[in-house]
Amino acid sequence: MWWIKNVQVVDPAQSFSGNYDVLIGEGRIIELKKSMTAEEVREKLGESSTWEEIDATGKYLFPGLIDVHTHLREPGREDKEDIASGSQAAVRGGFTTILAMPNTTPVLDQKALIEYVVNQGKKVGLAKVHPIAAMTKGQDGKELVEMVELAAAGAVGFSDDGRGVQSAEMMRLALEYAKLTRCPVVSHCEDESLAHHGVMHRGFVSTHLGLRGIPSSSESVMVARDLLLAEEGGGKLHLAHISAKESVALIRDAKKRGVDVTAEVNPHHLIFTDEAIAETPYATSYKVNPPLRTEADRQALIEGLLDGTIDMLATDHAPHTWEEKANPFDEAPFGISGLETALAAVWQHLVVPGVLPVETLIQAWSMNPAQRFQLTGGSIKPGAVADLVLFDPEYAETITADSLATKGKNTPFLGQKLQGLPVKVWVEGRLWER
Amino acid sequence: MGWTRKDILHMEDLKPSEIQIIINTAKPMKEILSRTVKKLPTFRGRSVYNLFFESSTRTRTSFETAAKILGADTTSLAVAQSSVNKGESLLDTVRTLQAMKPDLVVIRHSSSGAAHFLAKELKAGVINAGDGQHEHPTQALLDLFTMQEHLGSVEGKKILLVGDILHSRVARSNVWALKALGAEVVLVGPPTLLTPEIKSWGVKTTYHLDEELAGADVIMALRLQLERQKAGLLPSLREYSQLYGITAERVQRTGKKTLIMHPGPVNRGVEIESSIVNSSQSVIEEQVTNGVAVRMAIMYLLLGGGTNHVVD
Numbered sequence: 001m002w003w004i005k006n007v008q009v010v011d012p013a014q015s016f017s018g019n020y021d022v023l024i025g026e027g028r029i030i031e032l033k034k035s036m037t038a039e040e041v042r043e044k045l046g047e048s049s050t051w052e053e054i055d056a057t058g059k060y061l062f063p064g065l066i067d068v069h070t071h072l073r074e075p076g077r078e079d080k081e082d083i084a085s086g087s088q089a090a091v092r093g094g095f096t097t098i099l100a101m102p103n104t105t106p107v108l109d110q111k112a113l114i115e116y117v118v119n120q121g122k123k124v125g126l127a128k129v130h131p132i133a134a135m136t137k138g139q140d141g142k143e144l145v146e147m148v149e150l151a152a153a154g155a156v157g158f159s160d161d162g163r164g165v166q167s168a169e170m171m172r173l174a175l176e177y178a179k180l181t182r183c184p185v186v187s188h189c190e191d192e193s194l195a196h197h198g199v200m201h202r203g204f205v206s207t208h209l210g211l212r213g214i215p216s217s218s219e220s221v222m223v224a225r226d227l228l229l230a231e232e233g234g235g236k237l238h239l240a241h242i243s244a245k246e247s248v249a250l251i252r253d254a255k256k257r258g259v260d261v262t263a264e265v266n267p268h269h270l271i272f273t274d275e276a277i278a279e280t281p282y283a284t285s286y287k288v289n290p291p292l293r294t295e296a297d298r299q300a301l302i303e304g305l306l307d308g309t310i311d312m313l314a315t316d317h318a319p320h321t322w323e324e325k326a327n328p329f330d331e332a333p334f335g336i337s338g339l340e341t342a343l344a345a346v347w348q349h350l351v352v353p354g355v356l357p358v359e360t361l362i363q364a365w366s367m368n369p370a371q372r373f374q375l376t377g378g379s380i381k382p383g384a385v386a387d388l389v390l391f392d393p394e395y396a397e398t399i400t401a402d403s404l405a406t407k408g409k410n411t412p413f414l415g416q417k418l419q420g421l422p423v424k425v426w427v428e429g430r431l432w433e434r
Numbered sequence: 435m436g437w438t439r440k441d442i443l444h445m446e447d448l449k450p451s452e453i454q455i456i457i458n459t460a461k462p463m464k465e466i467l468s469r470t471v472k473k474l475p476t477f478r479g480r481s482v483y484n485l486f487f488e489s490s491t492r493t494r495t496s497f498e499t500a501a502k503i504l505g506a507d508t509t510s511l512a513v514a515q516s517s518v519n520k521g522e523s524l525l526d527t528v529r530t531l532q533a534m535k536p537d538l539v540v541i542r543h544s545s546s547g548a549a550h551f552l553a554k555e556l557k558a559g560v561i562n563a564g565d566g567q568h569e570h571p572t573q574a575l576l577d578l579f580t581m582q583e584h585l586g587s588v589e590g591k592k593i594l595l596v597g598d599i600l601h602s603r604v605a606r607s608n609v610w611a612l613k614a615l616g617a618e619v620v621l622v623g624p625p626t627l628l629t630p631e632i633k634s635w636g637v638k639t640t641y642h643l644d645e646e647l648a649g650a651d652v653i654m655a656l657r658l659q660l661e662r663q664k665a666g667l668l669p670s671l672r673e674y675s676q677l678y679g680i681t682a683e684r685v686q687r688t689g690k691k692t693l694i695m696h697p698g699p700v701n702r703g704v705e706i707e708s709s710i711v712n713s714s715q716s717v718i719e720e721q722v723t724n725g726v727a728v729r730m731a732i733m734y735l736l737l738g739g740g741t742n743h744v745v746d
Contacts, residue, residue: 211567
């Protein structure tokens with residue numbers, strides 16, 4: 001048990017932040033008070049109990065972060081990542097709960113596979129791992145999965161992520177049928193005919209570098225479609241990795257009309273633009289789908305996050321082997337390994353410069369994901385499960401291939417020093433320390 | 435001014451003075467080409483590897499000829515038929531190559547940035563012989579050399595680049611080189627092959643060839659990959675050639691003795707009317723000769739031949 005003293009608590013779910021003492025008991029948050037005496041602590045924890053005192057002056061206490069978009073690659077591509085390495089990367093990055101995308105080999109489209117991921121996650125016992133099931137069998141876009149059975153087995157959402165659902169009718173059916181489960185349908189918005197085997201954002205930089213472009217419309221056209229479908233037939237829609245300013249505008253309008261939609265943005269789209277590919281040049285660590293877009297898009301995404309149009313931050317953690325990324329830009333796979341660096345990167349690039357208030361950060365990376373996907377956590381209320389992050393804004397680390405727990409060393413932050421990292425993380429009251 | 439670069443990867447950051455050093459070095463090289471005995475002892479024992487991942491007869495032959503005249507040993511790896519098909523990565527191919535201790539490596543690859551990739555990994559100098567849709571610097575240099583021979587300085591000269599701008603590495607390299615030397619460049623093509631982003635290259639763009647003919651000093655037609663039509667970017671080759679084909683009638687309307695250029699190979703009757711290809715204004719064959727001279731010059735400079743004889 002722990003007595004955390006004088007810590008800066010950020011808990012948008014209770015609409016407050018400020019300095020508090022926090023007591024953590026057996027798996028639960030026991031008390032949260034302006035300041036406490038040893039007598040009060042003994043009274044709360046019980047006469048015979050022992051505890052550790054942590055002077056947390058200058059540090060923050062966040063509800064554990066929840067990442068709704070990770071690729072853990074298990075089963076099938078354990079050379080890129082597995083559930084053990086992925087969940088270790090998660091706690092190192094401050095995530096107590098992660099949602100695992102189903103584009104594995106085989107695809108997570110059956111009960112046994114959903115149970116496999118759930119069990120592997122439990123066996124590792126670090127971050128809590130919840131699978132998102134495929135939306136269609138084999139992610140082929142043709143037949144719905146048995147949604148009710150998969151939800152009962154532990155799936156918390158449905159998605160063909162990795163590919164866009166090309167058939168509008170299929171998407172409509174999924175949104176409607178998923179009502180039986182109360183789980184969101186997570187849409188990877190990409191029109192393949194428009195994306196047309198592009199490898200980076202279509203714009204000035206792509207024509208300059210001679211790389212095939214992915215136009216913003218390949219995303220926004222599908223965002224518009226999915227919003228209209230959700231509006232017409234109802235259904236719980238979640239839009240993954242929004243990258244284009246046009247998409248932000250469409251979502252803002254749809255929310256005004258009352259469409260049941262949430263949306264996420266990835267840290268790399270908030271921090272980098274397509275210019276990074278010209279500056280490096282051709283560094284495959286910046287090759288990601290949807291692609292890094294322009295400064296105007298980046299600003300629109302930040303604005304969307306600040307005004308609530310975009311509800312969540314999510315890493316889209318996409319680990320790949322070093323050999324796969326050590327290829328010409330065209331041939332390297334899409335994806336950025338994000339779990340371990342995302343919080344520090346957002347802290348350093350957006351919170352410290354005053355762009356993103358820390359309350360919005362926690363709302364978008366803990367409270368909103370918990371509410372939308374109906375997960376425990378997301379708040380520091382007494383009685384709630386002890387998923388917590390003690391965050392030290394002064395703690396700095398140089399990111400190297402060896403320091404990363406993830407097998408995916410494909411991060412643009414490799415070799416850079418990041419400041420602002422979790423130093424202690426509790427998952428259901430189990431402590432991990434940096 | 436001395437030569438300091440290890441590689442020739444793209445025209446974009448080549449300074450006008452560097453461009454001029456290469457062209458000035460190409461002049462005596464061209465003279466050597468007209469000799470009966472075309473062989474120099476300069477680089478005896480030095481090794482040049484040609485690494486061609488895309489099939490290309492003319493460019494590969496041009497580099498091979500250039501290296502041989504300079505006395506270097508050349509080895510050509512037609513990689514398209516070997517390791518890539520066995521699943522070997524470019525990185526492994528490059529490491530194998532590095533182990534053979536080459537002095538210069540010439541690379542053509544279908545991926546943009548492949549030459550940069552190689553240059554990062556290799557101790558040897560790297561010459562980009564065309565990377566994807568990015569650049570083809572030696573083509574731009576031989577084009578410039580050819581233009582300068584006929585026009586003197588290109589500064590202020592009106593140069594039309596016509597055709598598939600979007601997919602053309604020749605267009606990109608020429609634009610940066612011609613811009614650097616102060617030419618008036620106009621890019622001409624149909625909207626599907628001259629997309630709006632290209633405006634940001636900082637040169638004039640237009641869809642209408644006929645409006646730009648007057649006063650043109652050079653018309654360079656770009657090669658049209660015939661699969662662009664199949665991919666739906668053009669309704670037909672017939673309509674393309676009606677709008678953008680270089681015909682005798684169009685050449686006449688420039689009001690000048692306009693140079694007709696093409697990087698080859700020409701689709702006769704599509705990009706250029708057959709009679710124009712063989713006309714006195716066409717310098718297409720001279721471009722081939724100058725290609726060898728320019729590639730000799732580049733190898734000479736990269737292998738440390740010095741710039742003593744060059745007037746800067």
